[in-house]
Amino acid sequence: MKQSYYIFNNGELKRKDNTLEFYLEDGGRKTIPIEQVRDLYFFGQINVNSALMNFLASCHIAVHWFNYYGYYSGTFYPREYLVSGKLLVKQVEHYINPEKRIVLAKAFVDGASANIYRNLRYYKNRGKDLSNIIDEIDYYRNQINVSDNVESLMGIEGNIRKVYYTSWNEIINQDVEFEKRVKRPPDNMINTLISFLNSMLYTKTLSEIYNTQLNPTISYLHEPGTGRFSLSLDISEIFKPLIVDRLIFSLLNKNQINEDSFYKETELLQLKESAIKTIVAELDIRLKQTIEHRELKRSVSYLRLIRLEVYKLIKHLLEEKVYEPFKIWW
Amino acid sequence: MVKVTGVMMEYYFVCKKKLWYFANQIQMENENENVLIGRMIDENSYIQEKRNILIDGTINIDFIKKYKQIHEVKKSKSIEEAAIWQVKYYLYYLKRLGIEEVTGIIDYPLLRKNLVVKLEENDEEKIEKIIRDIVEIVTNPSPPSVNRMKICKNCAYYELCFV
Numbered sequence: 484m485k486q487s488y489y490i491f492n493n494g495e496l497k498r499k500d501n502t503l504e505f506y507l508e509d510g511g512r513k514t515i516p517i518e519q520v521r522d523l524y525f526f527g528q529i530n531v532n533s534a535l536m537n538f539l540a541s542c543h544i545a546v547h548w549f550n551y552y553g554y555y556s557g558t559f560y561p562r563e564y565l566v567s568g569k570l571l572v573k574q575v576e577h578y579i580n581p582e583k584r585i586v587l588a589k590a591f592v593d594g595a596s597a598n599i600y601r602n603l604r605y606y607k608n609r610g611k612d613l614s615n616i617i618d619e620i621d622y623y624r625n626q627i628n629v630s631d632n633v634e635s636l637m638g639i640e641g642n643i644r645k646v647y648y649t650s651w652n653e654i655i656n657q658d659v660e661f662e663k664r665v666k667r668p669p670d671n672m673i674n675t676l677i678s679f680l681n682s683m684l685y686t687k688t689l690s691e692i693y694n695t696q697l698n699p700t701i702s703y704l705h706e707p708g709t710g711r712f713s714l715s716l717d718i719s720e721i722f723k724p725l726i727v728d729r730l731i732f733s734l735l736n737k738n739q740i741n742e743d744s745f746y747k748e749t750e751l752l753q754l755k756e757s758a759i760k761t762i763v764a765e766l767d768i769r770l771k772q773t774i775e776h777r778e779l780k781r782s783v784s785y786l787r788l789i790r791l792e793v794y795k796l797i798k799h800l801l802e803e804k805v806y807e808p809f810k811i812w813w
Numbered sequence: 814m815v816k817v818t819g820v821m822m823e824y825y826f827v828c829k830k831k832l833w834y835f836a837n838q839i840q841m842e843n844e845n846e847n848v849l850i851g852r853m854i855d856e857n858s859y860i861q862e863k864r865n866i867l868i869d870g871t872i873n874i875d876f877i878k879k880y881k882q883i884h885e886v887k888k889s890k891s892i893e894e895a896a897i898w899q900v901k902y903y904l905y906y907l908k909r910l911g912i913e914e915v916t917g918i919i920d921y922p923l924l925r926k927n928l929v930v931k932l933e934e935n936d937e938e939k940i941e942k943i944i945r946d947i948v949e950i951v952t953n954p955s956p957p958s959v960n961r962m963k964i965c966k967n968c969a970y971y972e973l974c975f976v
């Protein structure tokens with residue numbers, strides 16, 4: 484079974500015959516069997532050479548780079564190896580045609596908001612006072628269907644998230660102050676966690692897209708190609724409530740992450756390395772968690788759900804089956 | 814113009830949906846263990862022969878012996894009919910190119926067995942009809958719908974098909 488490898492140490496990663504060898508700065512050495520690598524995450528300072536990058540490309544392995552504080556720098560996205568001309572044309576066609584584009588854009592907002600709604604219901608059933616917030620979200624969700632352009636859909640999604648975030652103080656048992664989302668730079672614990680985990684989810688989704696024929700720069704809700712692989716943003720939107728948000732609630736409510744997990748440098752709040760390790764380990768556990776898939780009649784992991792979403796999109800583009808966004812069903 | 818390859822001929826008998834996906838370049842990543850086993854058999858068997866000969870950019874013969882025998886290597890006999898027609902198609906294709914008196918052999922190295930395949934009477938007509946069928950299927954804008962079969966369970970397309 485292939486998996487993500489996370490490298491926190493400093494050192495040099497090299498190709499050695501048909502495997503990877505990591506030479507740690509302090510003298511140790513580790514072998515990473517290439518057939519087991521799904522993708523690589525670099526957090527430490529890692530030296531690489533072109534022989535390594537060529538090898539990784541030929542094995543179809545992407546590398547996601549983060550800095551020491553968990554700030555995402557970018558992805559080495561190797562040459563595409565699964566390409567379908569027909570599907571690419573379809574992908575573009577569904578972007579250019581406004582009627583086709585809005586169908587997909589709506590589906591992404593619909594899926595994301597349904598999953599947010601599900602999270603709120605879950606905590607309401609556990610005695611949290613969230614009735615007003617749920618009503619408000621309902622109100623915005625009703626606007627999705629009547630919306631006829633992508634800008635207004637983005638606006639609706641923004642409003643839903645804004646209302647949703649006001650519930651977090653209620654959901655989280657730790658004494659954190661969280662009112663609104665600030666992206667750059669994240670100015671408090673929760674914003675820092677959201678930023679880090681959103682970029683982790685983005686890279687996980689990107690790796691899934693890479694192993695299919697879809698082109699990651701053509702997207703429907705987000706504008707294509709604006710500095711990011713925007714299809715990955717579209718798809719990961721749907722999974723944030725299930726994977727990112729729930730993980731943040733659990734990390735804070737179990738006190739695995741607290742004020743001590745951060746450095747405070749001027750206004751910036753940055754994750755410590757130990758905290759990043761904890762979060763990454765917990766994220767991996769979560770992504771490996773499985774559920775019984777009703778249509779497939781087999782169990783699939785949370786990570787695989789992302790791949791299935793890509794497949795559903797492919798089927799939509801090939802006009803085989805209309806895309807229905809993933810909604811938490813358990 | 815559709816080039817009908819040997820693999821397409823095989824998939825025609827295995828599953829029409831698989832045929833459509835394959836012909837439209839929707840191929841699956843090589844995570845599937847069956848694919849790996851297939852490649853290992855391919856790499857480790859019959860090393861001394863001329864291997865993987867692509868003819869006309871269309872048919873890809875596993876190996877050729879003494880210029881008179883073409884061999885197709887298979888892992889199991891699960892879909893023997895498909896393999897037979899694949900080899901018959903090679904014989905047909907070679908004949909069109911003026912290469913006759915060739916014997917087709919299907920090898921099952923894991924079973925230590927093989928099977929001789931010849932072009933029989935009427936086979937050529939049958940192959941021509943199949944070719945027309947294949948072209949029609951794969952040029953369709955969408956893949957055909959098919960029912961779940963027993964082989965689906967181990968098919969690399971399973972998730973794409975049934976999600």
Ligand code: SF4
Nearest residue numbers: 828831965968970974
């Ligand atoms: S899963 Fe079944 S229906 Fe789908 S391509 Fe494979 S054999 Fe055909």
